[in-house]
Structures are given as structure tokens and as C-alpha cells.
Amino acid sequence: MTFRIKFAKYGVVRFIGHLDVMRYFQKVIRRSKLPVSYSQGFSPHQLMSFALPLSVGVTSDGEYMEVEFDDEALLKEAEKLEKYIFDGLAANTTEGFAVLGVKMLPKPKPNTHQDKAMALVSAADYLIRVKDGYEESVGFGSQDELYSAFERFMDRETIEVTKKTKKNENQLNLKEFIYRYTNGDDADAAGIAHARRFGSGMQLMMRLAAGSKVNIKPDLVLEAFINSLGREFDKNAFAIHRMELYMGEKDALNPLIEC
Amino acid sequence: MDDNRVNTFSPELALSDEILSRIDKPERYIGHEVNMVVKDLSKIDVRFCMCFPDVYEVGMSHLGIQILYDMFNQREDTYCERVYSPWPDLDKIMREEHIPLFALETQQPIKNFDFLGITLQYEMCYTNILQILELSQIPIFASERTEDDPIVIGGGPCSYNPEPLADYFDIFYIGEGETVYYEMLDVYKELRARGASRREILERLGNIEGLYIPSLYSVSYNEDGTIAEFKPIADVPSKIKRQVVTNLSETFYPRKPLVPYMKAIQDRAVLEIQRGCIRGCRFCQAGMIYRPIRERSLEVLKENIIDILNSTGYDEITLSSLSTSDYTRLGELLEYLIAEMGDRKVNISLPSLRIDAFSLDIMNKVQDVKKSSLTFAPEGGTQRMRNVINKGLTEDQILEGAAEAFTGGWNKVKLYFMLGQPTETDDDVKGIPILANEIAKTYYATVPKEQRQGKVAITISTSYFVPKPFTPFQWVAQISPDEYLRRKSVLNETLKQQLNYKSIKYNWHDSATSYLEGLFARGDRRTGRVIYEAYKLGCIFDAWTDYFDMSKWEKAIELAGIDIEFYTQRERGRDEILPWDFIDTGISKKFLLREWDKALAEQVTDNCREGCAGCGCAGWKTGVCVEPKGCAAWSTEVNIEA
Incomplete structure (x- = not known):
């Protein structure tokens, strides 16, 4: 059976790349001795998949992976399966990673295709904070000034930007993909528990389209925002923290852990 | 197990986010790997930085450092940290911005440590040793180091002929590390507490079996370039005895080795x-x-x-x-x-x-x-x-x-x-x-x-x-x-x-x-100059084909005034020293x-x-x-x- 696992990535390990995070969790699971399932074939690997990869340098309280465990072995071990897996993983993660929740996924009906977490993701919440030492260069005197500038930016009819991918460049209206934004004061405490803190208190929260169809990175929004003020964008000025991943339609989003 | 290991996660990195985001593989420089040892510095007497003078993913694959890291850290009074050679992209930035080379664990400058231990695994990493010293802001030549500089100690296979590196090291440890390092630390600690000078400390350490202090020996040469005499110029033994572990089942072996996040050569x-x-x-x-x-x-x-x-x-x-x-x-x-x-x-x-x-x-x-x-x-x-x-x-x-x-x-x-x-x-x-x-x-x-x-x-x-x-x-x-x-x-x-x-x-x-x-x-002591000249001409990472430049080495050999054939293509006499x-x-x-x-x-x-x-x-x-x-x-x- 498959379990969806929510975890945080914080502190200095924000510089660990996605592939190495996968390798890290493979070792966590080996250390935990949880009865993970393996693929068939010459070089069996753990059946594990990750939702939306996190960019290097970004922290998160909303990371997800799905891991398949061996039914028989698992049922022999425990009744409260979610707790059993949570405890096994939590005891073996090291600082920089924290297991936040485990959810057992319903068995797929026979002959139906079950989407992996990656395919379900439709939106993500981000908290963006101005780093220490960049208060002056970003050009806002205060949090209020920053937020009202962002409100004015969002008041535009359209926000045309060019999104570059490996293959091509696309014109798109960014406004359609910014689902929500606030000054961050109402942010769910759990979503920002592992975010970095800075002196200025300048911050923004935004909910962006995410996933395999359209994926908007906060940098793209910030660049358009700062450029709209006639200033040069310096990505180093902002610390980005992912708070949550959602599935479902724009108007009916649900956190992945509430599958 | 000692009590000085603590579980605090140091969020401070020596390199800024801005630097880490513009260099290749920032994971090389952030430490905090699984099984990394964390200690409370206020309870530490001796700080030792262990160095493998090549890039992180090569150095992390080396068993010897894992053994010594575990051994040193079993001592309550000692904190052993690590450093590897910064890749040329970071090397450039550190020079431009005068960032001192730091240890991965505490992310603090190595120049403030008591010891910098460098493993000598192959000759083609010799220029990287000078890079480590210079980036650490430690004088390259041992003779120019002051009371405030760490003691630089070398060990490993190339220390069986340490002479080309004699000018750059304070001590060479000849043989297997498990035997006399504890004694060395005990003596050092005692002398330091007494306020002994660097010279005094080195002389005393030079009397521990297996430790060779090159500055306390002099070499003279015959007219044909061969060695006339090699002798101690202080109260230290004339022969240095190789250290051998006599019972390998009852010595140190890391049961919690460091596990890098990135894929090391030996994964x-x-x-x-x-x-x-x-x-x-x-x-x-x-x-x-x-x-x-x-x-x-x-x-x-x-x-x-x-x-x-x-x-x-x-x-x-x-x-x-x-x-x-x-x-x-x-x-x-x-x-x-x-x-x-x-x-x-x-x-x-x-x-x-x-x-x-x-x-x-x-x-x-x-x-x-x-x-x-x-x-x-x-x-x-x-x-x-x-x-x-x-x-x-x-x-x-x-x-x-x-x-x-x-x-x-x-x-x-x-x-x-x-x-x-x-x-x-x-x-x-x-x-x-x-x-x-x-x-x-x-x-x-x-x-x-x-x-x-x-x-x-x-x-x-x-x-x-x-x-x-x-x-x-x-x-x-x-x-x-x-x-x-x-x-x-x-x-x-x-x-x-x-x-x-x-x-x-x-x-x-x-x-x-x-x-x-x-x-x-x-090579003998005179060949050490070649390493210095090559380094000054820009040679580092010579073990890497992309960075190796023979023309620079030829120039360095010329500048050092060395006849390479004397060292390579000459058959030595059976009685030669x-x-x-x-x-x-x-x-x-x-x-x-x-x-x-x-x-x-x-x-x-x-x-x-x-x-x-x-x-x-x-x-x-x-x-x-x-x-x-x-x-x-x-x-x-x-x-x-x-």
C-alpha cells in the first residue's frame, strides 16, 4: 500500500538538490527498516516518488513523497499504520528534514489508473521574505510599502511575462496563475514553521499555479513585480519558503495531505 | 561516549546564499551530513581540521579520514572537523572577496584551529595543499608561521618521502594514524596550557615516535647533487620510526561513518x-x-x-x-x-x-x-x-x-x-x-x-x-x-x-x-620549490585532466632551477643517501x-x-x-x- 508523506526541508540543507534529497530518503527508509517495496528487475529500487521538486536554496514546510510498502509485512508490524510509518521515519531523519504527516492512500480500484502525487499537484503556497542586508536595495521602506506596491502590481488588467523553458519561450498572463496573495500575516503557522526569519519583517505570501501543466515559480512573479517598478531584480534579496502543495481545481484546492 | 556532542543545528554558513547560488554543487561546502559530529566549542581544548586536498566528492570517499575523524572525536577535549579543496569556481570568489577557508562542521575559519592535518594520497595534489594553506590565510612556508597559526601536519602514503613538502609542513606523521595521535594531543595540550612557544611544542612533539619535524633537520649536498648528510639540528631522533597498529581488531573503526548528501566516488x-x-x-x-x-x-x-x-x-x-x-x-x-x-x-x-x-x-x-x-x-x-x-x-x-x-x-x-x-x-x-x-x-x-x-x-x-x-x-x-x-x-x-x-x-x-x-x-627538499612555482603560475587540481597544464610545470621546473632528469631518469647508487x-x-x-x-x-x-x-x-x-x-x-x- 502507498503512503503519502509530508515533510519539511529547512536550514542549510536547502542547498541539497532534489536528486540528493531522494537519495537521502532512500537511506532514511533503510535505516528505519520499514518494509518498503522494491521494483522488480536487475537493480531493484525503492518504490518512491516525489511531488514537485524544490529549487535549490528554497526551504519548505510542504514537501511530499509517496512510498509503497509491503502490505503483508506492514500489517504484521502494526495496527496504526500511519503512526508506525511516521515514527519510523521521524526517528531516522536528521536535522534539516522533519516528517510532518503520513496519510495512507486508498487502494486504487482494479483496472484504474492512480495518479502519483506529481500529477495531482495544481497549486503551491509560498512565503517570500526579504533577506537581511537587502532591505535598502529592494527599495521598500517598510512592509506596508512593499505590500501596497504588490497590490498595485496585481491591480493591472494583465501581467504579461515571458516564461523560458529548456525548449522554448512562452508569453503568458501571470495574473491568471497567481491565485491568491496576502501580506503573510494570516499565514498558517504550520506552513511557515521552518521558514527563515529576518530582521526587516518584509514579506509576501502567494498562491501560484503549480504542477506538471503550468508551474509558476515565485522568482518569475518577483522579477515581474520588481521590474514593473523600474528596478533591477536581484533574486538573492528574497528567501523563498514553500508552505503547502495543493490538488484540485483553482476554486476547490485541497492540501495534498488531505487526500 | 562523550557528553560534548550536542544537537544544535548551526544555521550559519560561511558562504552567503548569493555565493552558494552561483557556484557549482554548493553541497560541497555546507557540511551537516548524516553522522556529522557536532560539539560544544566551549568544552573543547583542541581543534583539529582534517583535510583531503581534493574536491569534496573525492575526499569524502577516503576511508582513512573517516577513521581518524571518528578517533579524534571520541576524545572529549578534541573536536575534529573537515575541509576539502574548494573547486576553482569558489577558489576564485574566495580570493576576490578575501573569505578565509573554513571547516565544514562549524563553518569557522581554519586559521583559528590548533591543527590542520592534510592527507597526502598522491603527488598530483601537492599544489592543492598550497591552495588550502593560502585560502586559509596560513603562511605557505612553515618558517613564516607564527604562534597564532595552526600546526600543519601531513600523513598518508606520500609522507614516506615527505621531503618535497618539507618547507610547507610543521610535522609529518609517519605511519598508521591510530597509534600516537592521542599522545601528540596530550603533549600539545599540556604545553599549550603552560604557554609554550611553537618551537618548544614542535621540539617536544619531535620526540614522539613516528613524528617528523622537518625544520629540525638539515640536509647538505655533494657537488654531484646527491645528499652528503641528513641530520637533526635539535634534540630529536635521527631516525623516524613508522607507526604500525599491532592489533587491528582492537582499534578504532567508525561505526557511524559520515554519509554525504551528494554522490561521492565511493558511495x-x-x-x-x-x-x-x-x-x-x-x-x-x-x-x-x-x-x-x-x-x-x-x-x-x-x-x-x-x-x-x-x-x-x-x-x-x-x-x-x-x-x-x-x-x-x-x-x-x-x-x-x-x-x-x-x-x-x-x-x-x-x-x-x-x-x-x-x-x-x-x-x-x-x-x-x-x-x-x-x-x-x-x-x-x-x-x-x-x-x-x-x-x-x-x-x-x-x-x-x-x-x-x-x-x-x-x-x-x-x-x-x-x-x-x-x-x-x-x-x-x-x-x-x-x-x-x-x-x-x-x-x-x-x-x-x-x-x-x-x-x-x-x-x-x-x-x-x-x-x-x-x-x-x-x-x-x-x-x-x-x-x-x-x-x-x-x-x-x-x-x-x-x-x-x-x-x-x-x-x-x-x-x-x-x-x-x-x-x-x-625528490629531495630542493624539489619543493617546483610545487611553489607551479602553484604561483596557477596550477591547482593537477590530478584533473581539464586543469593540468604541463607547460606551466615546465616553466616552474625551470624557475626552480631543477634538473628533472636527475630525479627521474638517474639510477641511484646502492650507497647513496x-x-x-x-x-x-x-x-x-x-x-x-x-x-x-x-x-x-x-x-x-x-x-x-x-x-x-x-x-x-x-x-x-x-x-x-x-x-x-x-x-x-x-x-x-x-x-x-x-
Whole structure:
């Protein structure tokens, strides 16, 4: 059976790349001795998949992976399966990673295709904070000034930007993909528990389209925002923290852990 | 276990986000790996930074540092941290922004440490040592260091001739690290508390067995450039005794090794099963300087491997030794590993196995169905040559091993040889492709047509022989780079005449780095200047083809006023004082000379289990020297790597 696992990535390990995070969790699971399932074939690997990869340098309280465990072995071990897996993983993660929740996924009906977490993701919440030492260069005197500038930016009819991918460049209206934004004061405490803190208190929260169809990175929004003020964008000025991943339609989003 | 380990996560990094986001692989510089040791600095007396002077993913693969890291950190009063060479992208930024080189654990500058320990694994990392010193803002020359600078200490295989590095180090530790480091730290701590000067500390440390303080010895030279005299100029011993662990089962071994986030070169758990080698190949420095062979007990190995897997989560283990097949209880060990690892879905990798029915059977059990290539290391192409180098291996044994492997389903074979070993003739060189052709013939004779999965693929690799200190070949002349290239061509031409030449591929090692290696392997103190000049000309990461620039080295040799041929292509006199003669490895010069004579007479010497050759190591009364007679005696060696 498959379990969806929510975890945080914080502190200095924000510089660990996605592939190495996968390798890290493979070792966590080996250390935990949880009865993970393996693929068939010459070089069996753990059946594990990750939702939306996190960019290097970004922290998160909303990371997800799905891991398949061996039914028989698992049922022999425990009744409260979610707790059993949570405890096994939590005891073996090291600082920089924290297991936040485990959810057992319903068995797929026979002959139906079950989407992996990656395919379900439709939106993500981000908290963006101005780093220490960049208060002056970003050009806002205060949090209020920053937020009202962002409100004015969002008041535009359209926000045309060019999104570059490996293959091509696309014109798109960014406004359609910014689902929500606030000054961050109402942010769910759990979503920002592992975010970095800075002196200025300048911050923004935004909910962006995410996933395999359209994926908007906060940098793209910030660049358009700062450029709209006639200033040069310096990505180093902002610390980005992912708070949550959602599935479902724009108007009916649900956190992945509430599958 | 000590109480000073704490669980606080240091969020402060030495490098800014801005720098970390513009360099390649920032993971190299942030530390905080699984099993990293964290300590409360307020309770620490001695700060030691251990350095592998190459890039992180190479350095993190080194077992020796893992052993010493664990050993030092078991002391309550000591905190051992690590540093690796910053890659050229970061090197540039650190110079521009005057960022001092820092240790991974606390991310604090190394210049504030008590010790900087640098492992010397290969000559081509010497410029990286100067890079480490300079970026750390520690004076490059030991003579310019002040009371505030760390004591810079070197160890590892290249310290068996430390002289080219003499100007850059305060101390060299000669031999295995497990023996006198604790004593060194105790003495240091005591002297420091008394406010002793650097000079005083070094003199005292110079009286600990195995520690060599180069600044306390002077060298004078004859007119012909050879050494006239080497003598202490302070109250320190005239000979430095190599350190040997006499009981490998009762010493340090990390049960919680560091696990890097990024993929290191060695991405697996390492179990060192023994140290030393019984074989006595005459070109091989490791086979001499780690004598006598000493095994870790099976019981200790079993405990260690389970602890290591539990603490790391690795999915592969490898056995480390110079010759796995010589471990006397290999059968039992493998039986245990196969049973334990199968359940855990852990792969076993078995390097340095002799190819025979036993090892092939084992490999069939431990490795999954895909058959990767097998490696044989005959080192010499003819029987005559193999007798000279004491590689007691016959053509029949090689072909039988190959036939066994082909029957077992392997069809890729790698063959390792050296060109330029003493007395080598063109016939010996031509013997290499001829032997490869015989192996190809064996394939077609052994495997019926319908069972063949494609052609047999044989790869010949040749390296350029570099004579090393403390081997029977320490006196011989290295052949010139031109001669090496000529012999390479002879090999290649002969290869083309072979019936199966289409199944045989030939790779040869570059000549320039091996020639420089030859300079430093047997260089004296004067050659150290070359390293400095090369570094000043911009040489770093010379072990990396992309960064190696021979023209800069040629310039450096010229600037240093060194005649490279004097060091590489000159045969030394038997009575000559060699730069490393002050080190007492326990192996007598008489034995080395006897072996050199036997090489010239094309005579082989028994391995340590067949009969004692009287090398001098029996004095330690350990390992093979005290094994009961009649232990497993092997007479052949072929390496397998699958």
C-alpha cells in the first residue's frame, strides 16, 4: 500500500538538490527498516516518488513523497499504520528534514489508473521574505510599502511575462496563475514553521499555479513585480519558503495531505 | 561516549546564499551530513581540521579520514572537523572577496584551529595543499608561521618521502594514524596550557615516535647533487620510526561513518578487512609500507558491518584491502554477508579478488545477473617480466582464470599493465597484446558459438611506471616520456598484428603526470620549490585532466632551477643517501637490495605465507609474521573487479 508523506526541508540543507534529497530518503527508509517495496528487475529500487521538486536554496514546510510498502509485512508490524510509518521515519531523519504527516492512500480500484502525487499537484503556497542586508536595495521602506506596491502590481488588467523553458519561450498572463496573495500575516503557522526569519519583517505570501501543466515559480512573479517598478531584480534579496502543495481545481484546492 | 556532542543545528554558513547560488554543487561546502559530529566549542581544548586536498566528492570517499575523524572525536577535549579543496569556481570568489577557508562542521575559519592535518594520497595534489594553506590565510612556508597559526601536519602514503613538502609542513606523521595521535594531543595540550612557544611544542612533539619535524633537520649536498648528510639540528631522533597498529581488531573503526548528501566516488559502506599484503610485488609501495599483513577478526567485522548499515542506510558494501583473496576467513565472511545482505537488499562489491573457481562462484552469488567486466592485473606481458616484478602469476593461471570467467558468462575483461619497469625489453612490451590475444582465443575456444553474447571485449590499459621509495625498485631510473610513448607505439603496432585485434581496445595513461609524479615521489627538499612555482603560475587540481597544464610545470621546473632528469631518469647508487632514508619503515635496506638483485636475476620470492623473506617486519610480532604455519597459501594473484 502507498503512503503519502509530508515533510519539511529547512536550514542549510536547502542547498541539497532534489536528486540528493531522494537519495537521502532512500537511506532514511533503510535505516528505519520499514518494509518498503522494491521494483522488480536487475537493480531493484525503492518504490518512491516525489511531488514537485524544490529549487535549490528554497526551504519548505510542504514537501511530499509517496512510498509503497509491503502490505503483508506492514500489517504484521502494526495496527496504526500511519503512526508506525511516521515514527519510523521521524526517528531516522536528521536535522534539516522533519516528517510532518503520513496519510495512507486508498487502494486504487482494479483496472484504474492512480495518479502519483506529481500529477495531482495544481497549486503551491509560498512565503517570500526579504533577506537581511537587502532591505535598502529592494527599495521598500517598510512592509506596508512593499505590500501596497504588490497590490498595485496585481491591480493591472494583465501581467504579461515571458516564461523560458529548456525548449522554448512562452508569453503568458501571470495574473491568471497567481491565485491568491496576502501580506503573510494570516499565514498558517504550520506552513511557515521552518521558514527563515529576518530582521526587516518584509514579506509576501502567494498562491501560484503549480504542477506538471503550468508551474509558476515565485522568482518569475518577483522579477515581474520588481521590474514593473523600474528596478533591477536581484533574486538573492528574497528567501523563498514553500508552505503547502495543493490538488484540485483553482476554486476547490485541497492540501495534498488531505487526500 | 562523550557528553560534548550536542544537537544544535548551526544555521550559519560561511558562504552567503548569493555565493552558494552561483557556484557549482554548493553541497560541497555546507557540511551537516548524516553522522556529522557536532560539539560544544566551549568544552573543547583542541581543534583539529582534517583535510583531503581534493574536491569534496573525492575526499569524502577516503576511508582513512573517516577513521581518524571518528578517533579524534571520541576524545572529549578534541573536536575534529573537515575541509576539502574548494573547486576553482569558489577558489576564485574566495580570493576576490578575501573569505578565509573554513571547516565544514562549524563553518569557522581554519586559521583559528590548533591543527590542520592534510592527507597526502598522491603527488598530483601537492599544489592543492598550497591552495588550502593560502585560502586559509596560513603562511605557505612553515618558517613564516607564527604562534597564532595552526600546526600543519601531513600523513598518508606520500609522507614516506615527505621531503618535497618539507618547507610547507610543521610535522609529518609517519605511519598508521591510530597509534600516537592521542599522545601528540596530550603533549600539545599540556604545553599549550603552560604557554609554550611553537618551537618548544614542535621540539617536544619531535620526540614522539613516528613524528617528523622537518625544520629540525638539515640536509647538505655533494657537488654531484646527491645528499652528503641528513641530520637533526635539535634534540630529536635521527631516525623516524613508522607507526604500525599491532592489533587491528582492537582499534578504532567508525561505526557511524559520515554519509554525504551528494554522490561521492565511493558511495557505499566500506569494511576494511585487513591491512598490508603478503605478495611482495617489487614495484608496489603499498605492498611494502603496510607490512606485515594484519587481519581484523571475523567477529569484529560482522559487528562493524551491521552497525555501519544501521547508521548509514547504505545499499551497498565493499570490502577494502590490498588483496581480498588473502583474507584467511574470506569464505566464512562472505557466507555471513550473503545471508545478512540478501535480506536487507544490500549489494556486496568485491574488489581485488583473485580469479578462480571459488571467486567466480562467490561473484555469481553476490552480484545480480548482469555480468560486468573482470579485471586482471598481470602488470607484465611476459613471464620474464612478471618474474622480475615478482608478480608470481603464470600465463596458464591467467588463461585458466579467464576461461572460468568466460564459462561463467563474463565476456568483458580489463587488463592492467605497466610500461617501463626495470629491464623491460620490446619483447616484453609485445608480450602484452600477445597475451590479450591469447585471452581472446580462450574465449572463442571456451564458449560455444550459440552461447556467445556478442564478441569478447578486452581492454588493455598501460600506466607509466614510477619508481617509489621503500620498494626494491627505489634505485632504478624511470624511463623518459619519449621512451614511454615509443613503447606504447610498439605495443599498439603489435596489437594490430593480432588475429583478434578487433576485440581488443588499448588505453594508455598520459605520460606528463606520471613523469612529474616521478619527480616528487623520489625528490629531495630542493624539489619543493617546483610545487611553489607551479602553484604561483596557477596550477591547482593537477590530478584533473581539464586543469593540468604541463607547460606551466615546465616553466616552474625551470624557475626552480631543477634538473628533472636527475630525479627521474638517474639510477641511484646502492650507497647513496636517499632523501627518505631517515625513515625507519621496519623494512631493511638489505632486504630491498636483495630483492633488487633477485629482480635482475629474474627470480621470484615466496609470498609471506609461503615463507618469510626476512624483510625485517617480524619485529612487530604481529599479523602474518606470527601466524601458525600452513595457513591458506596462494601462489597467484589476479584482481577481479565486477
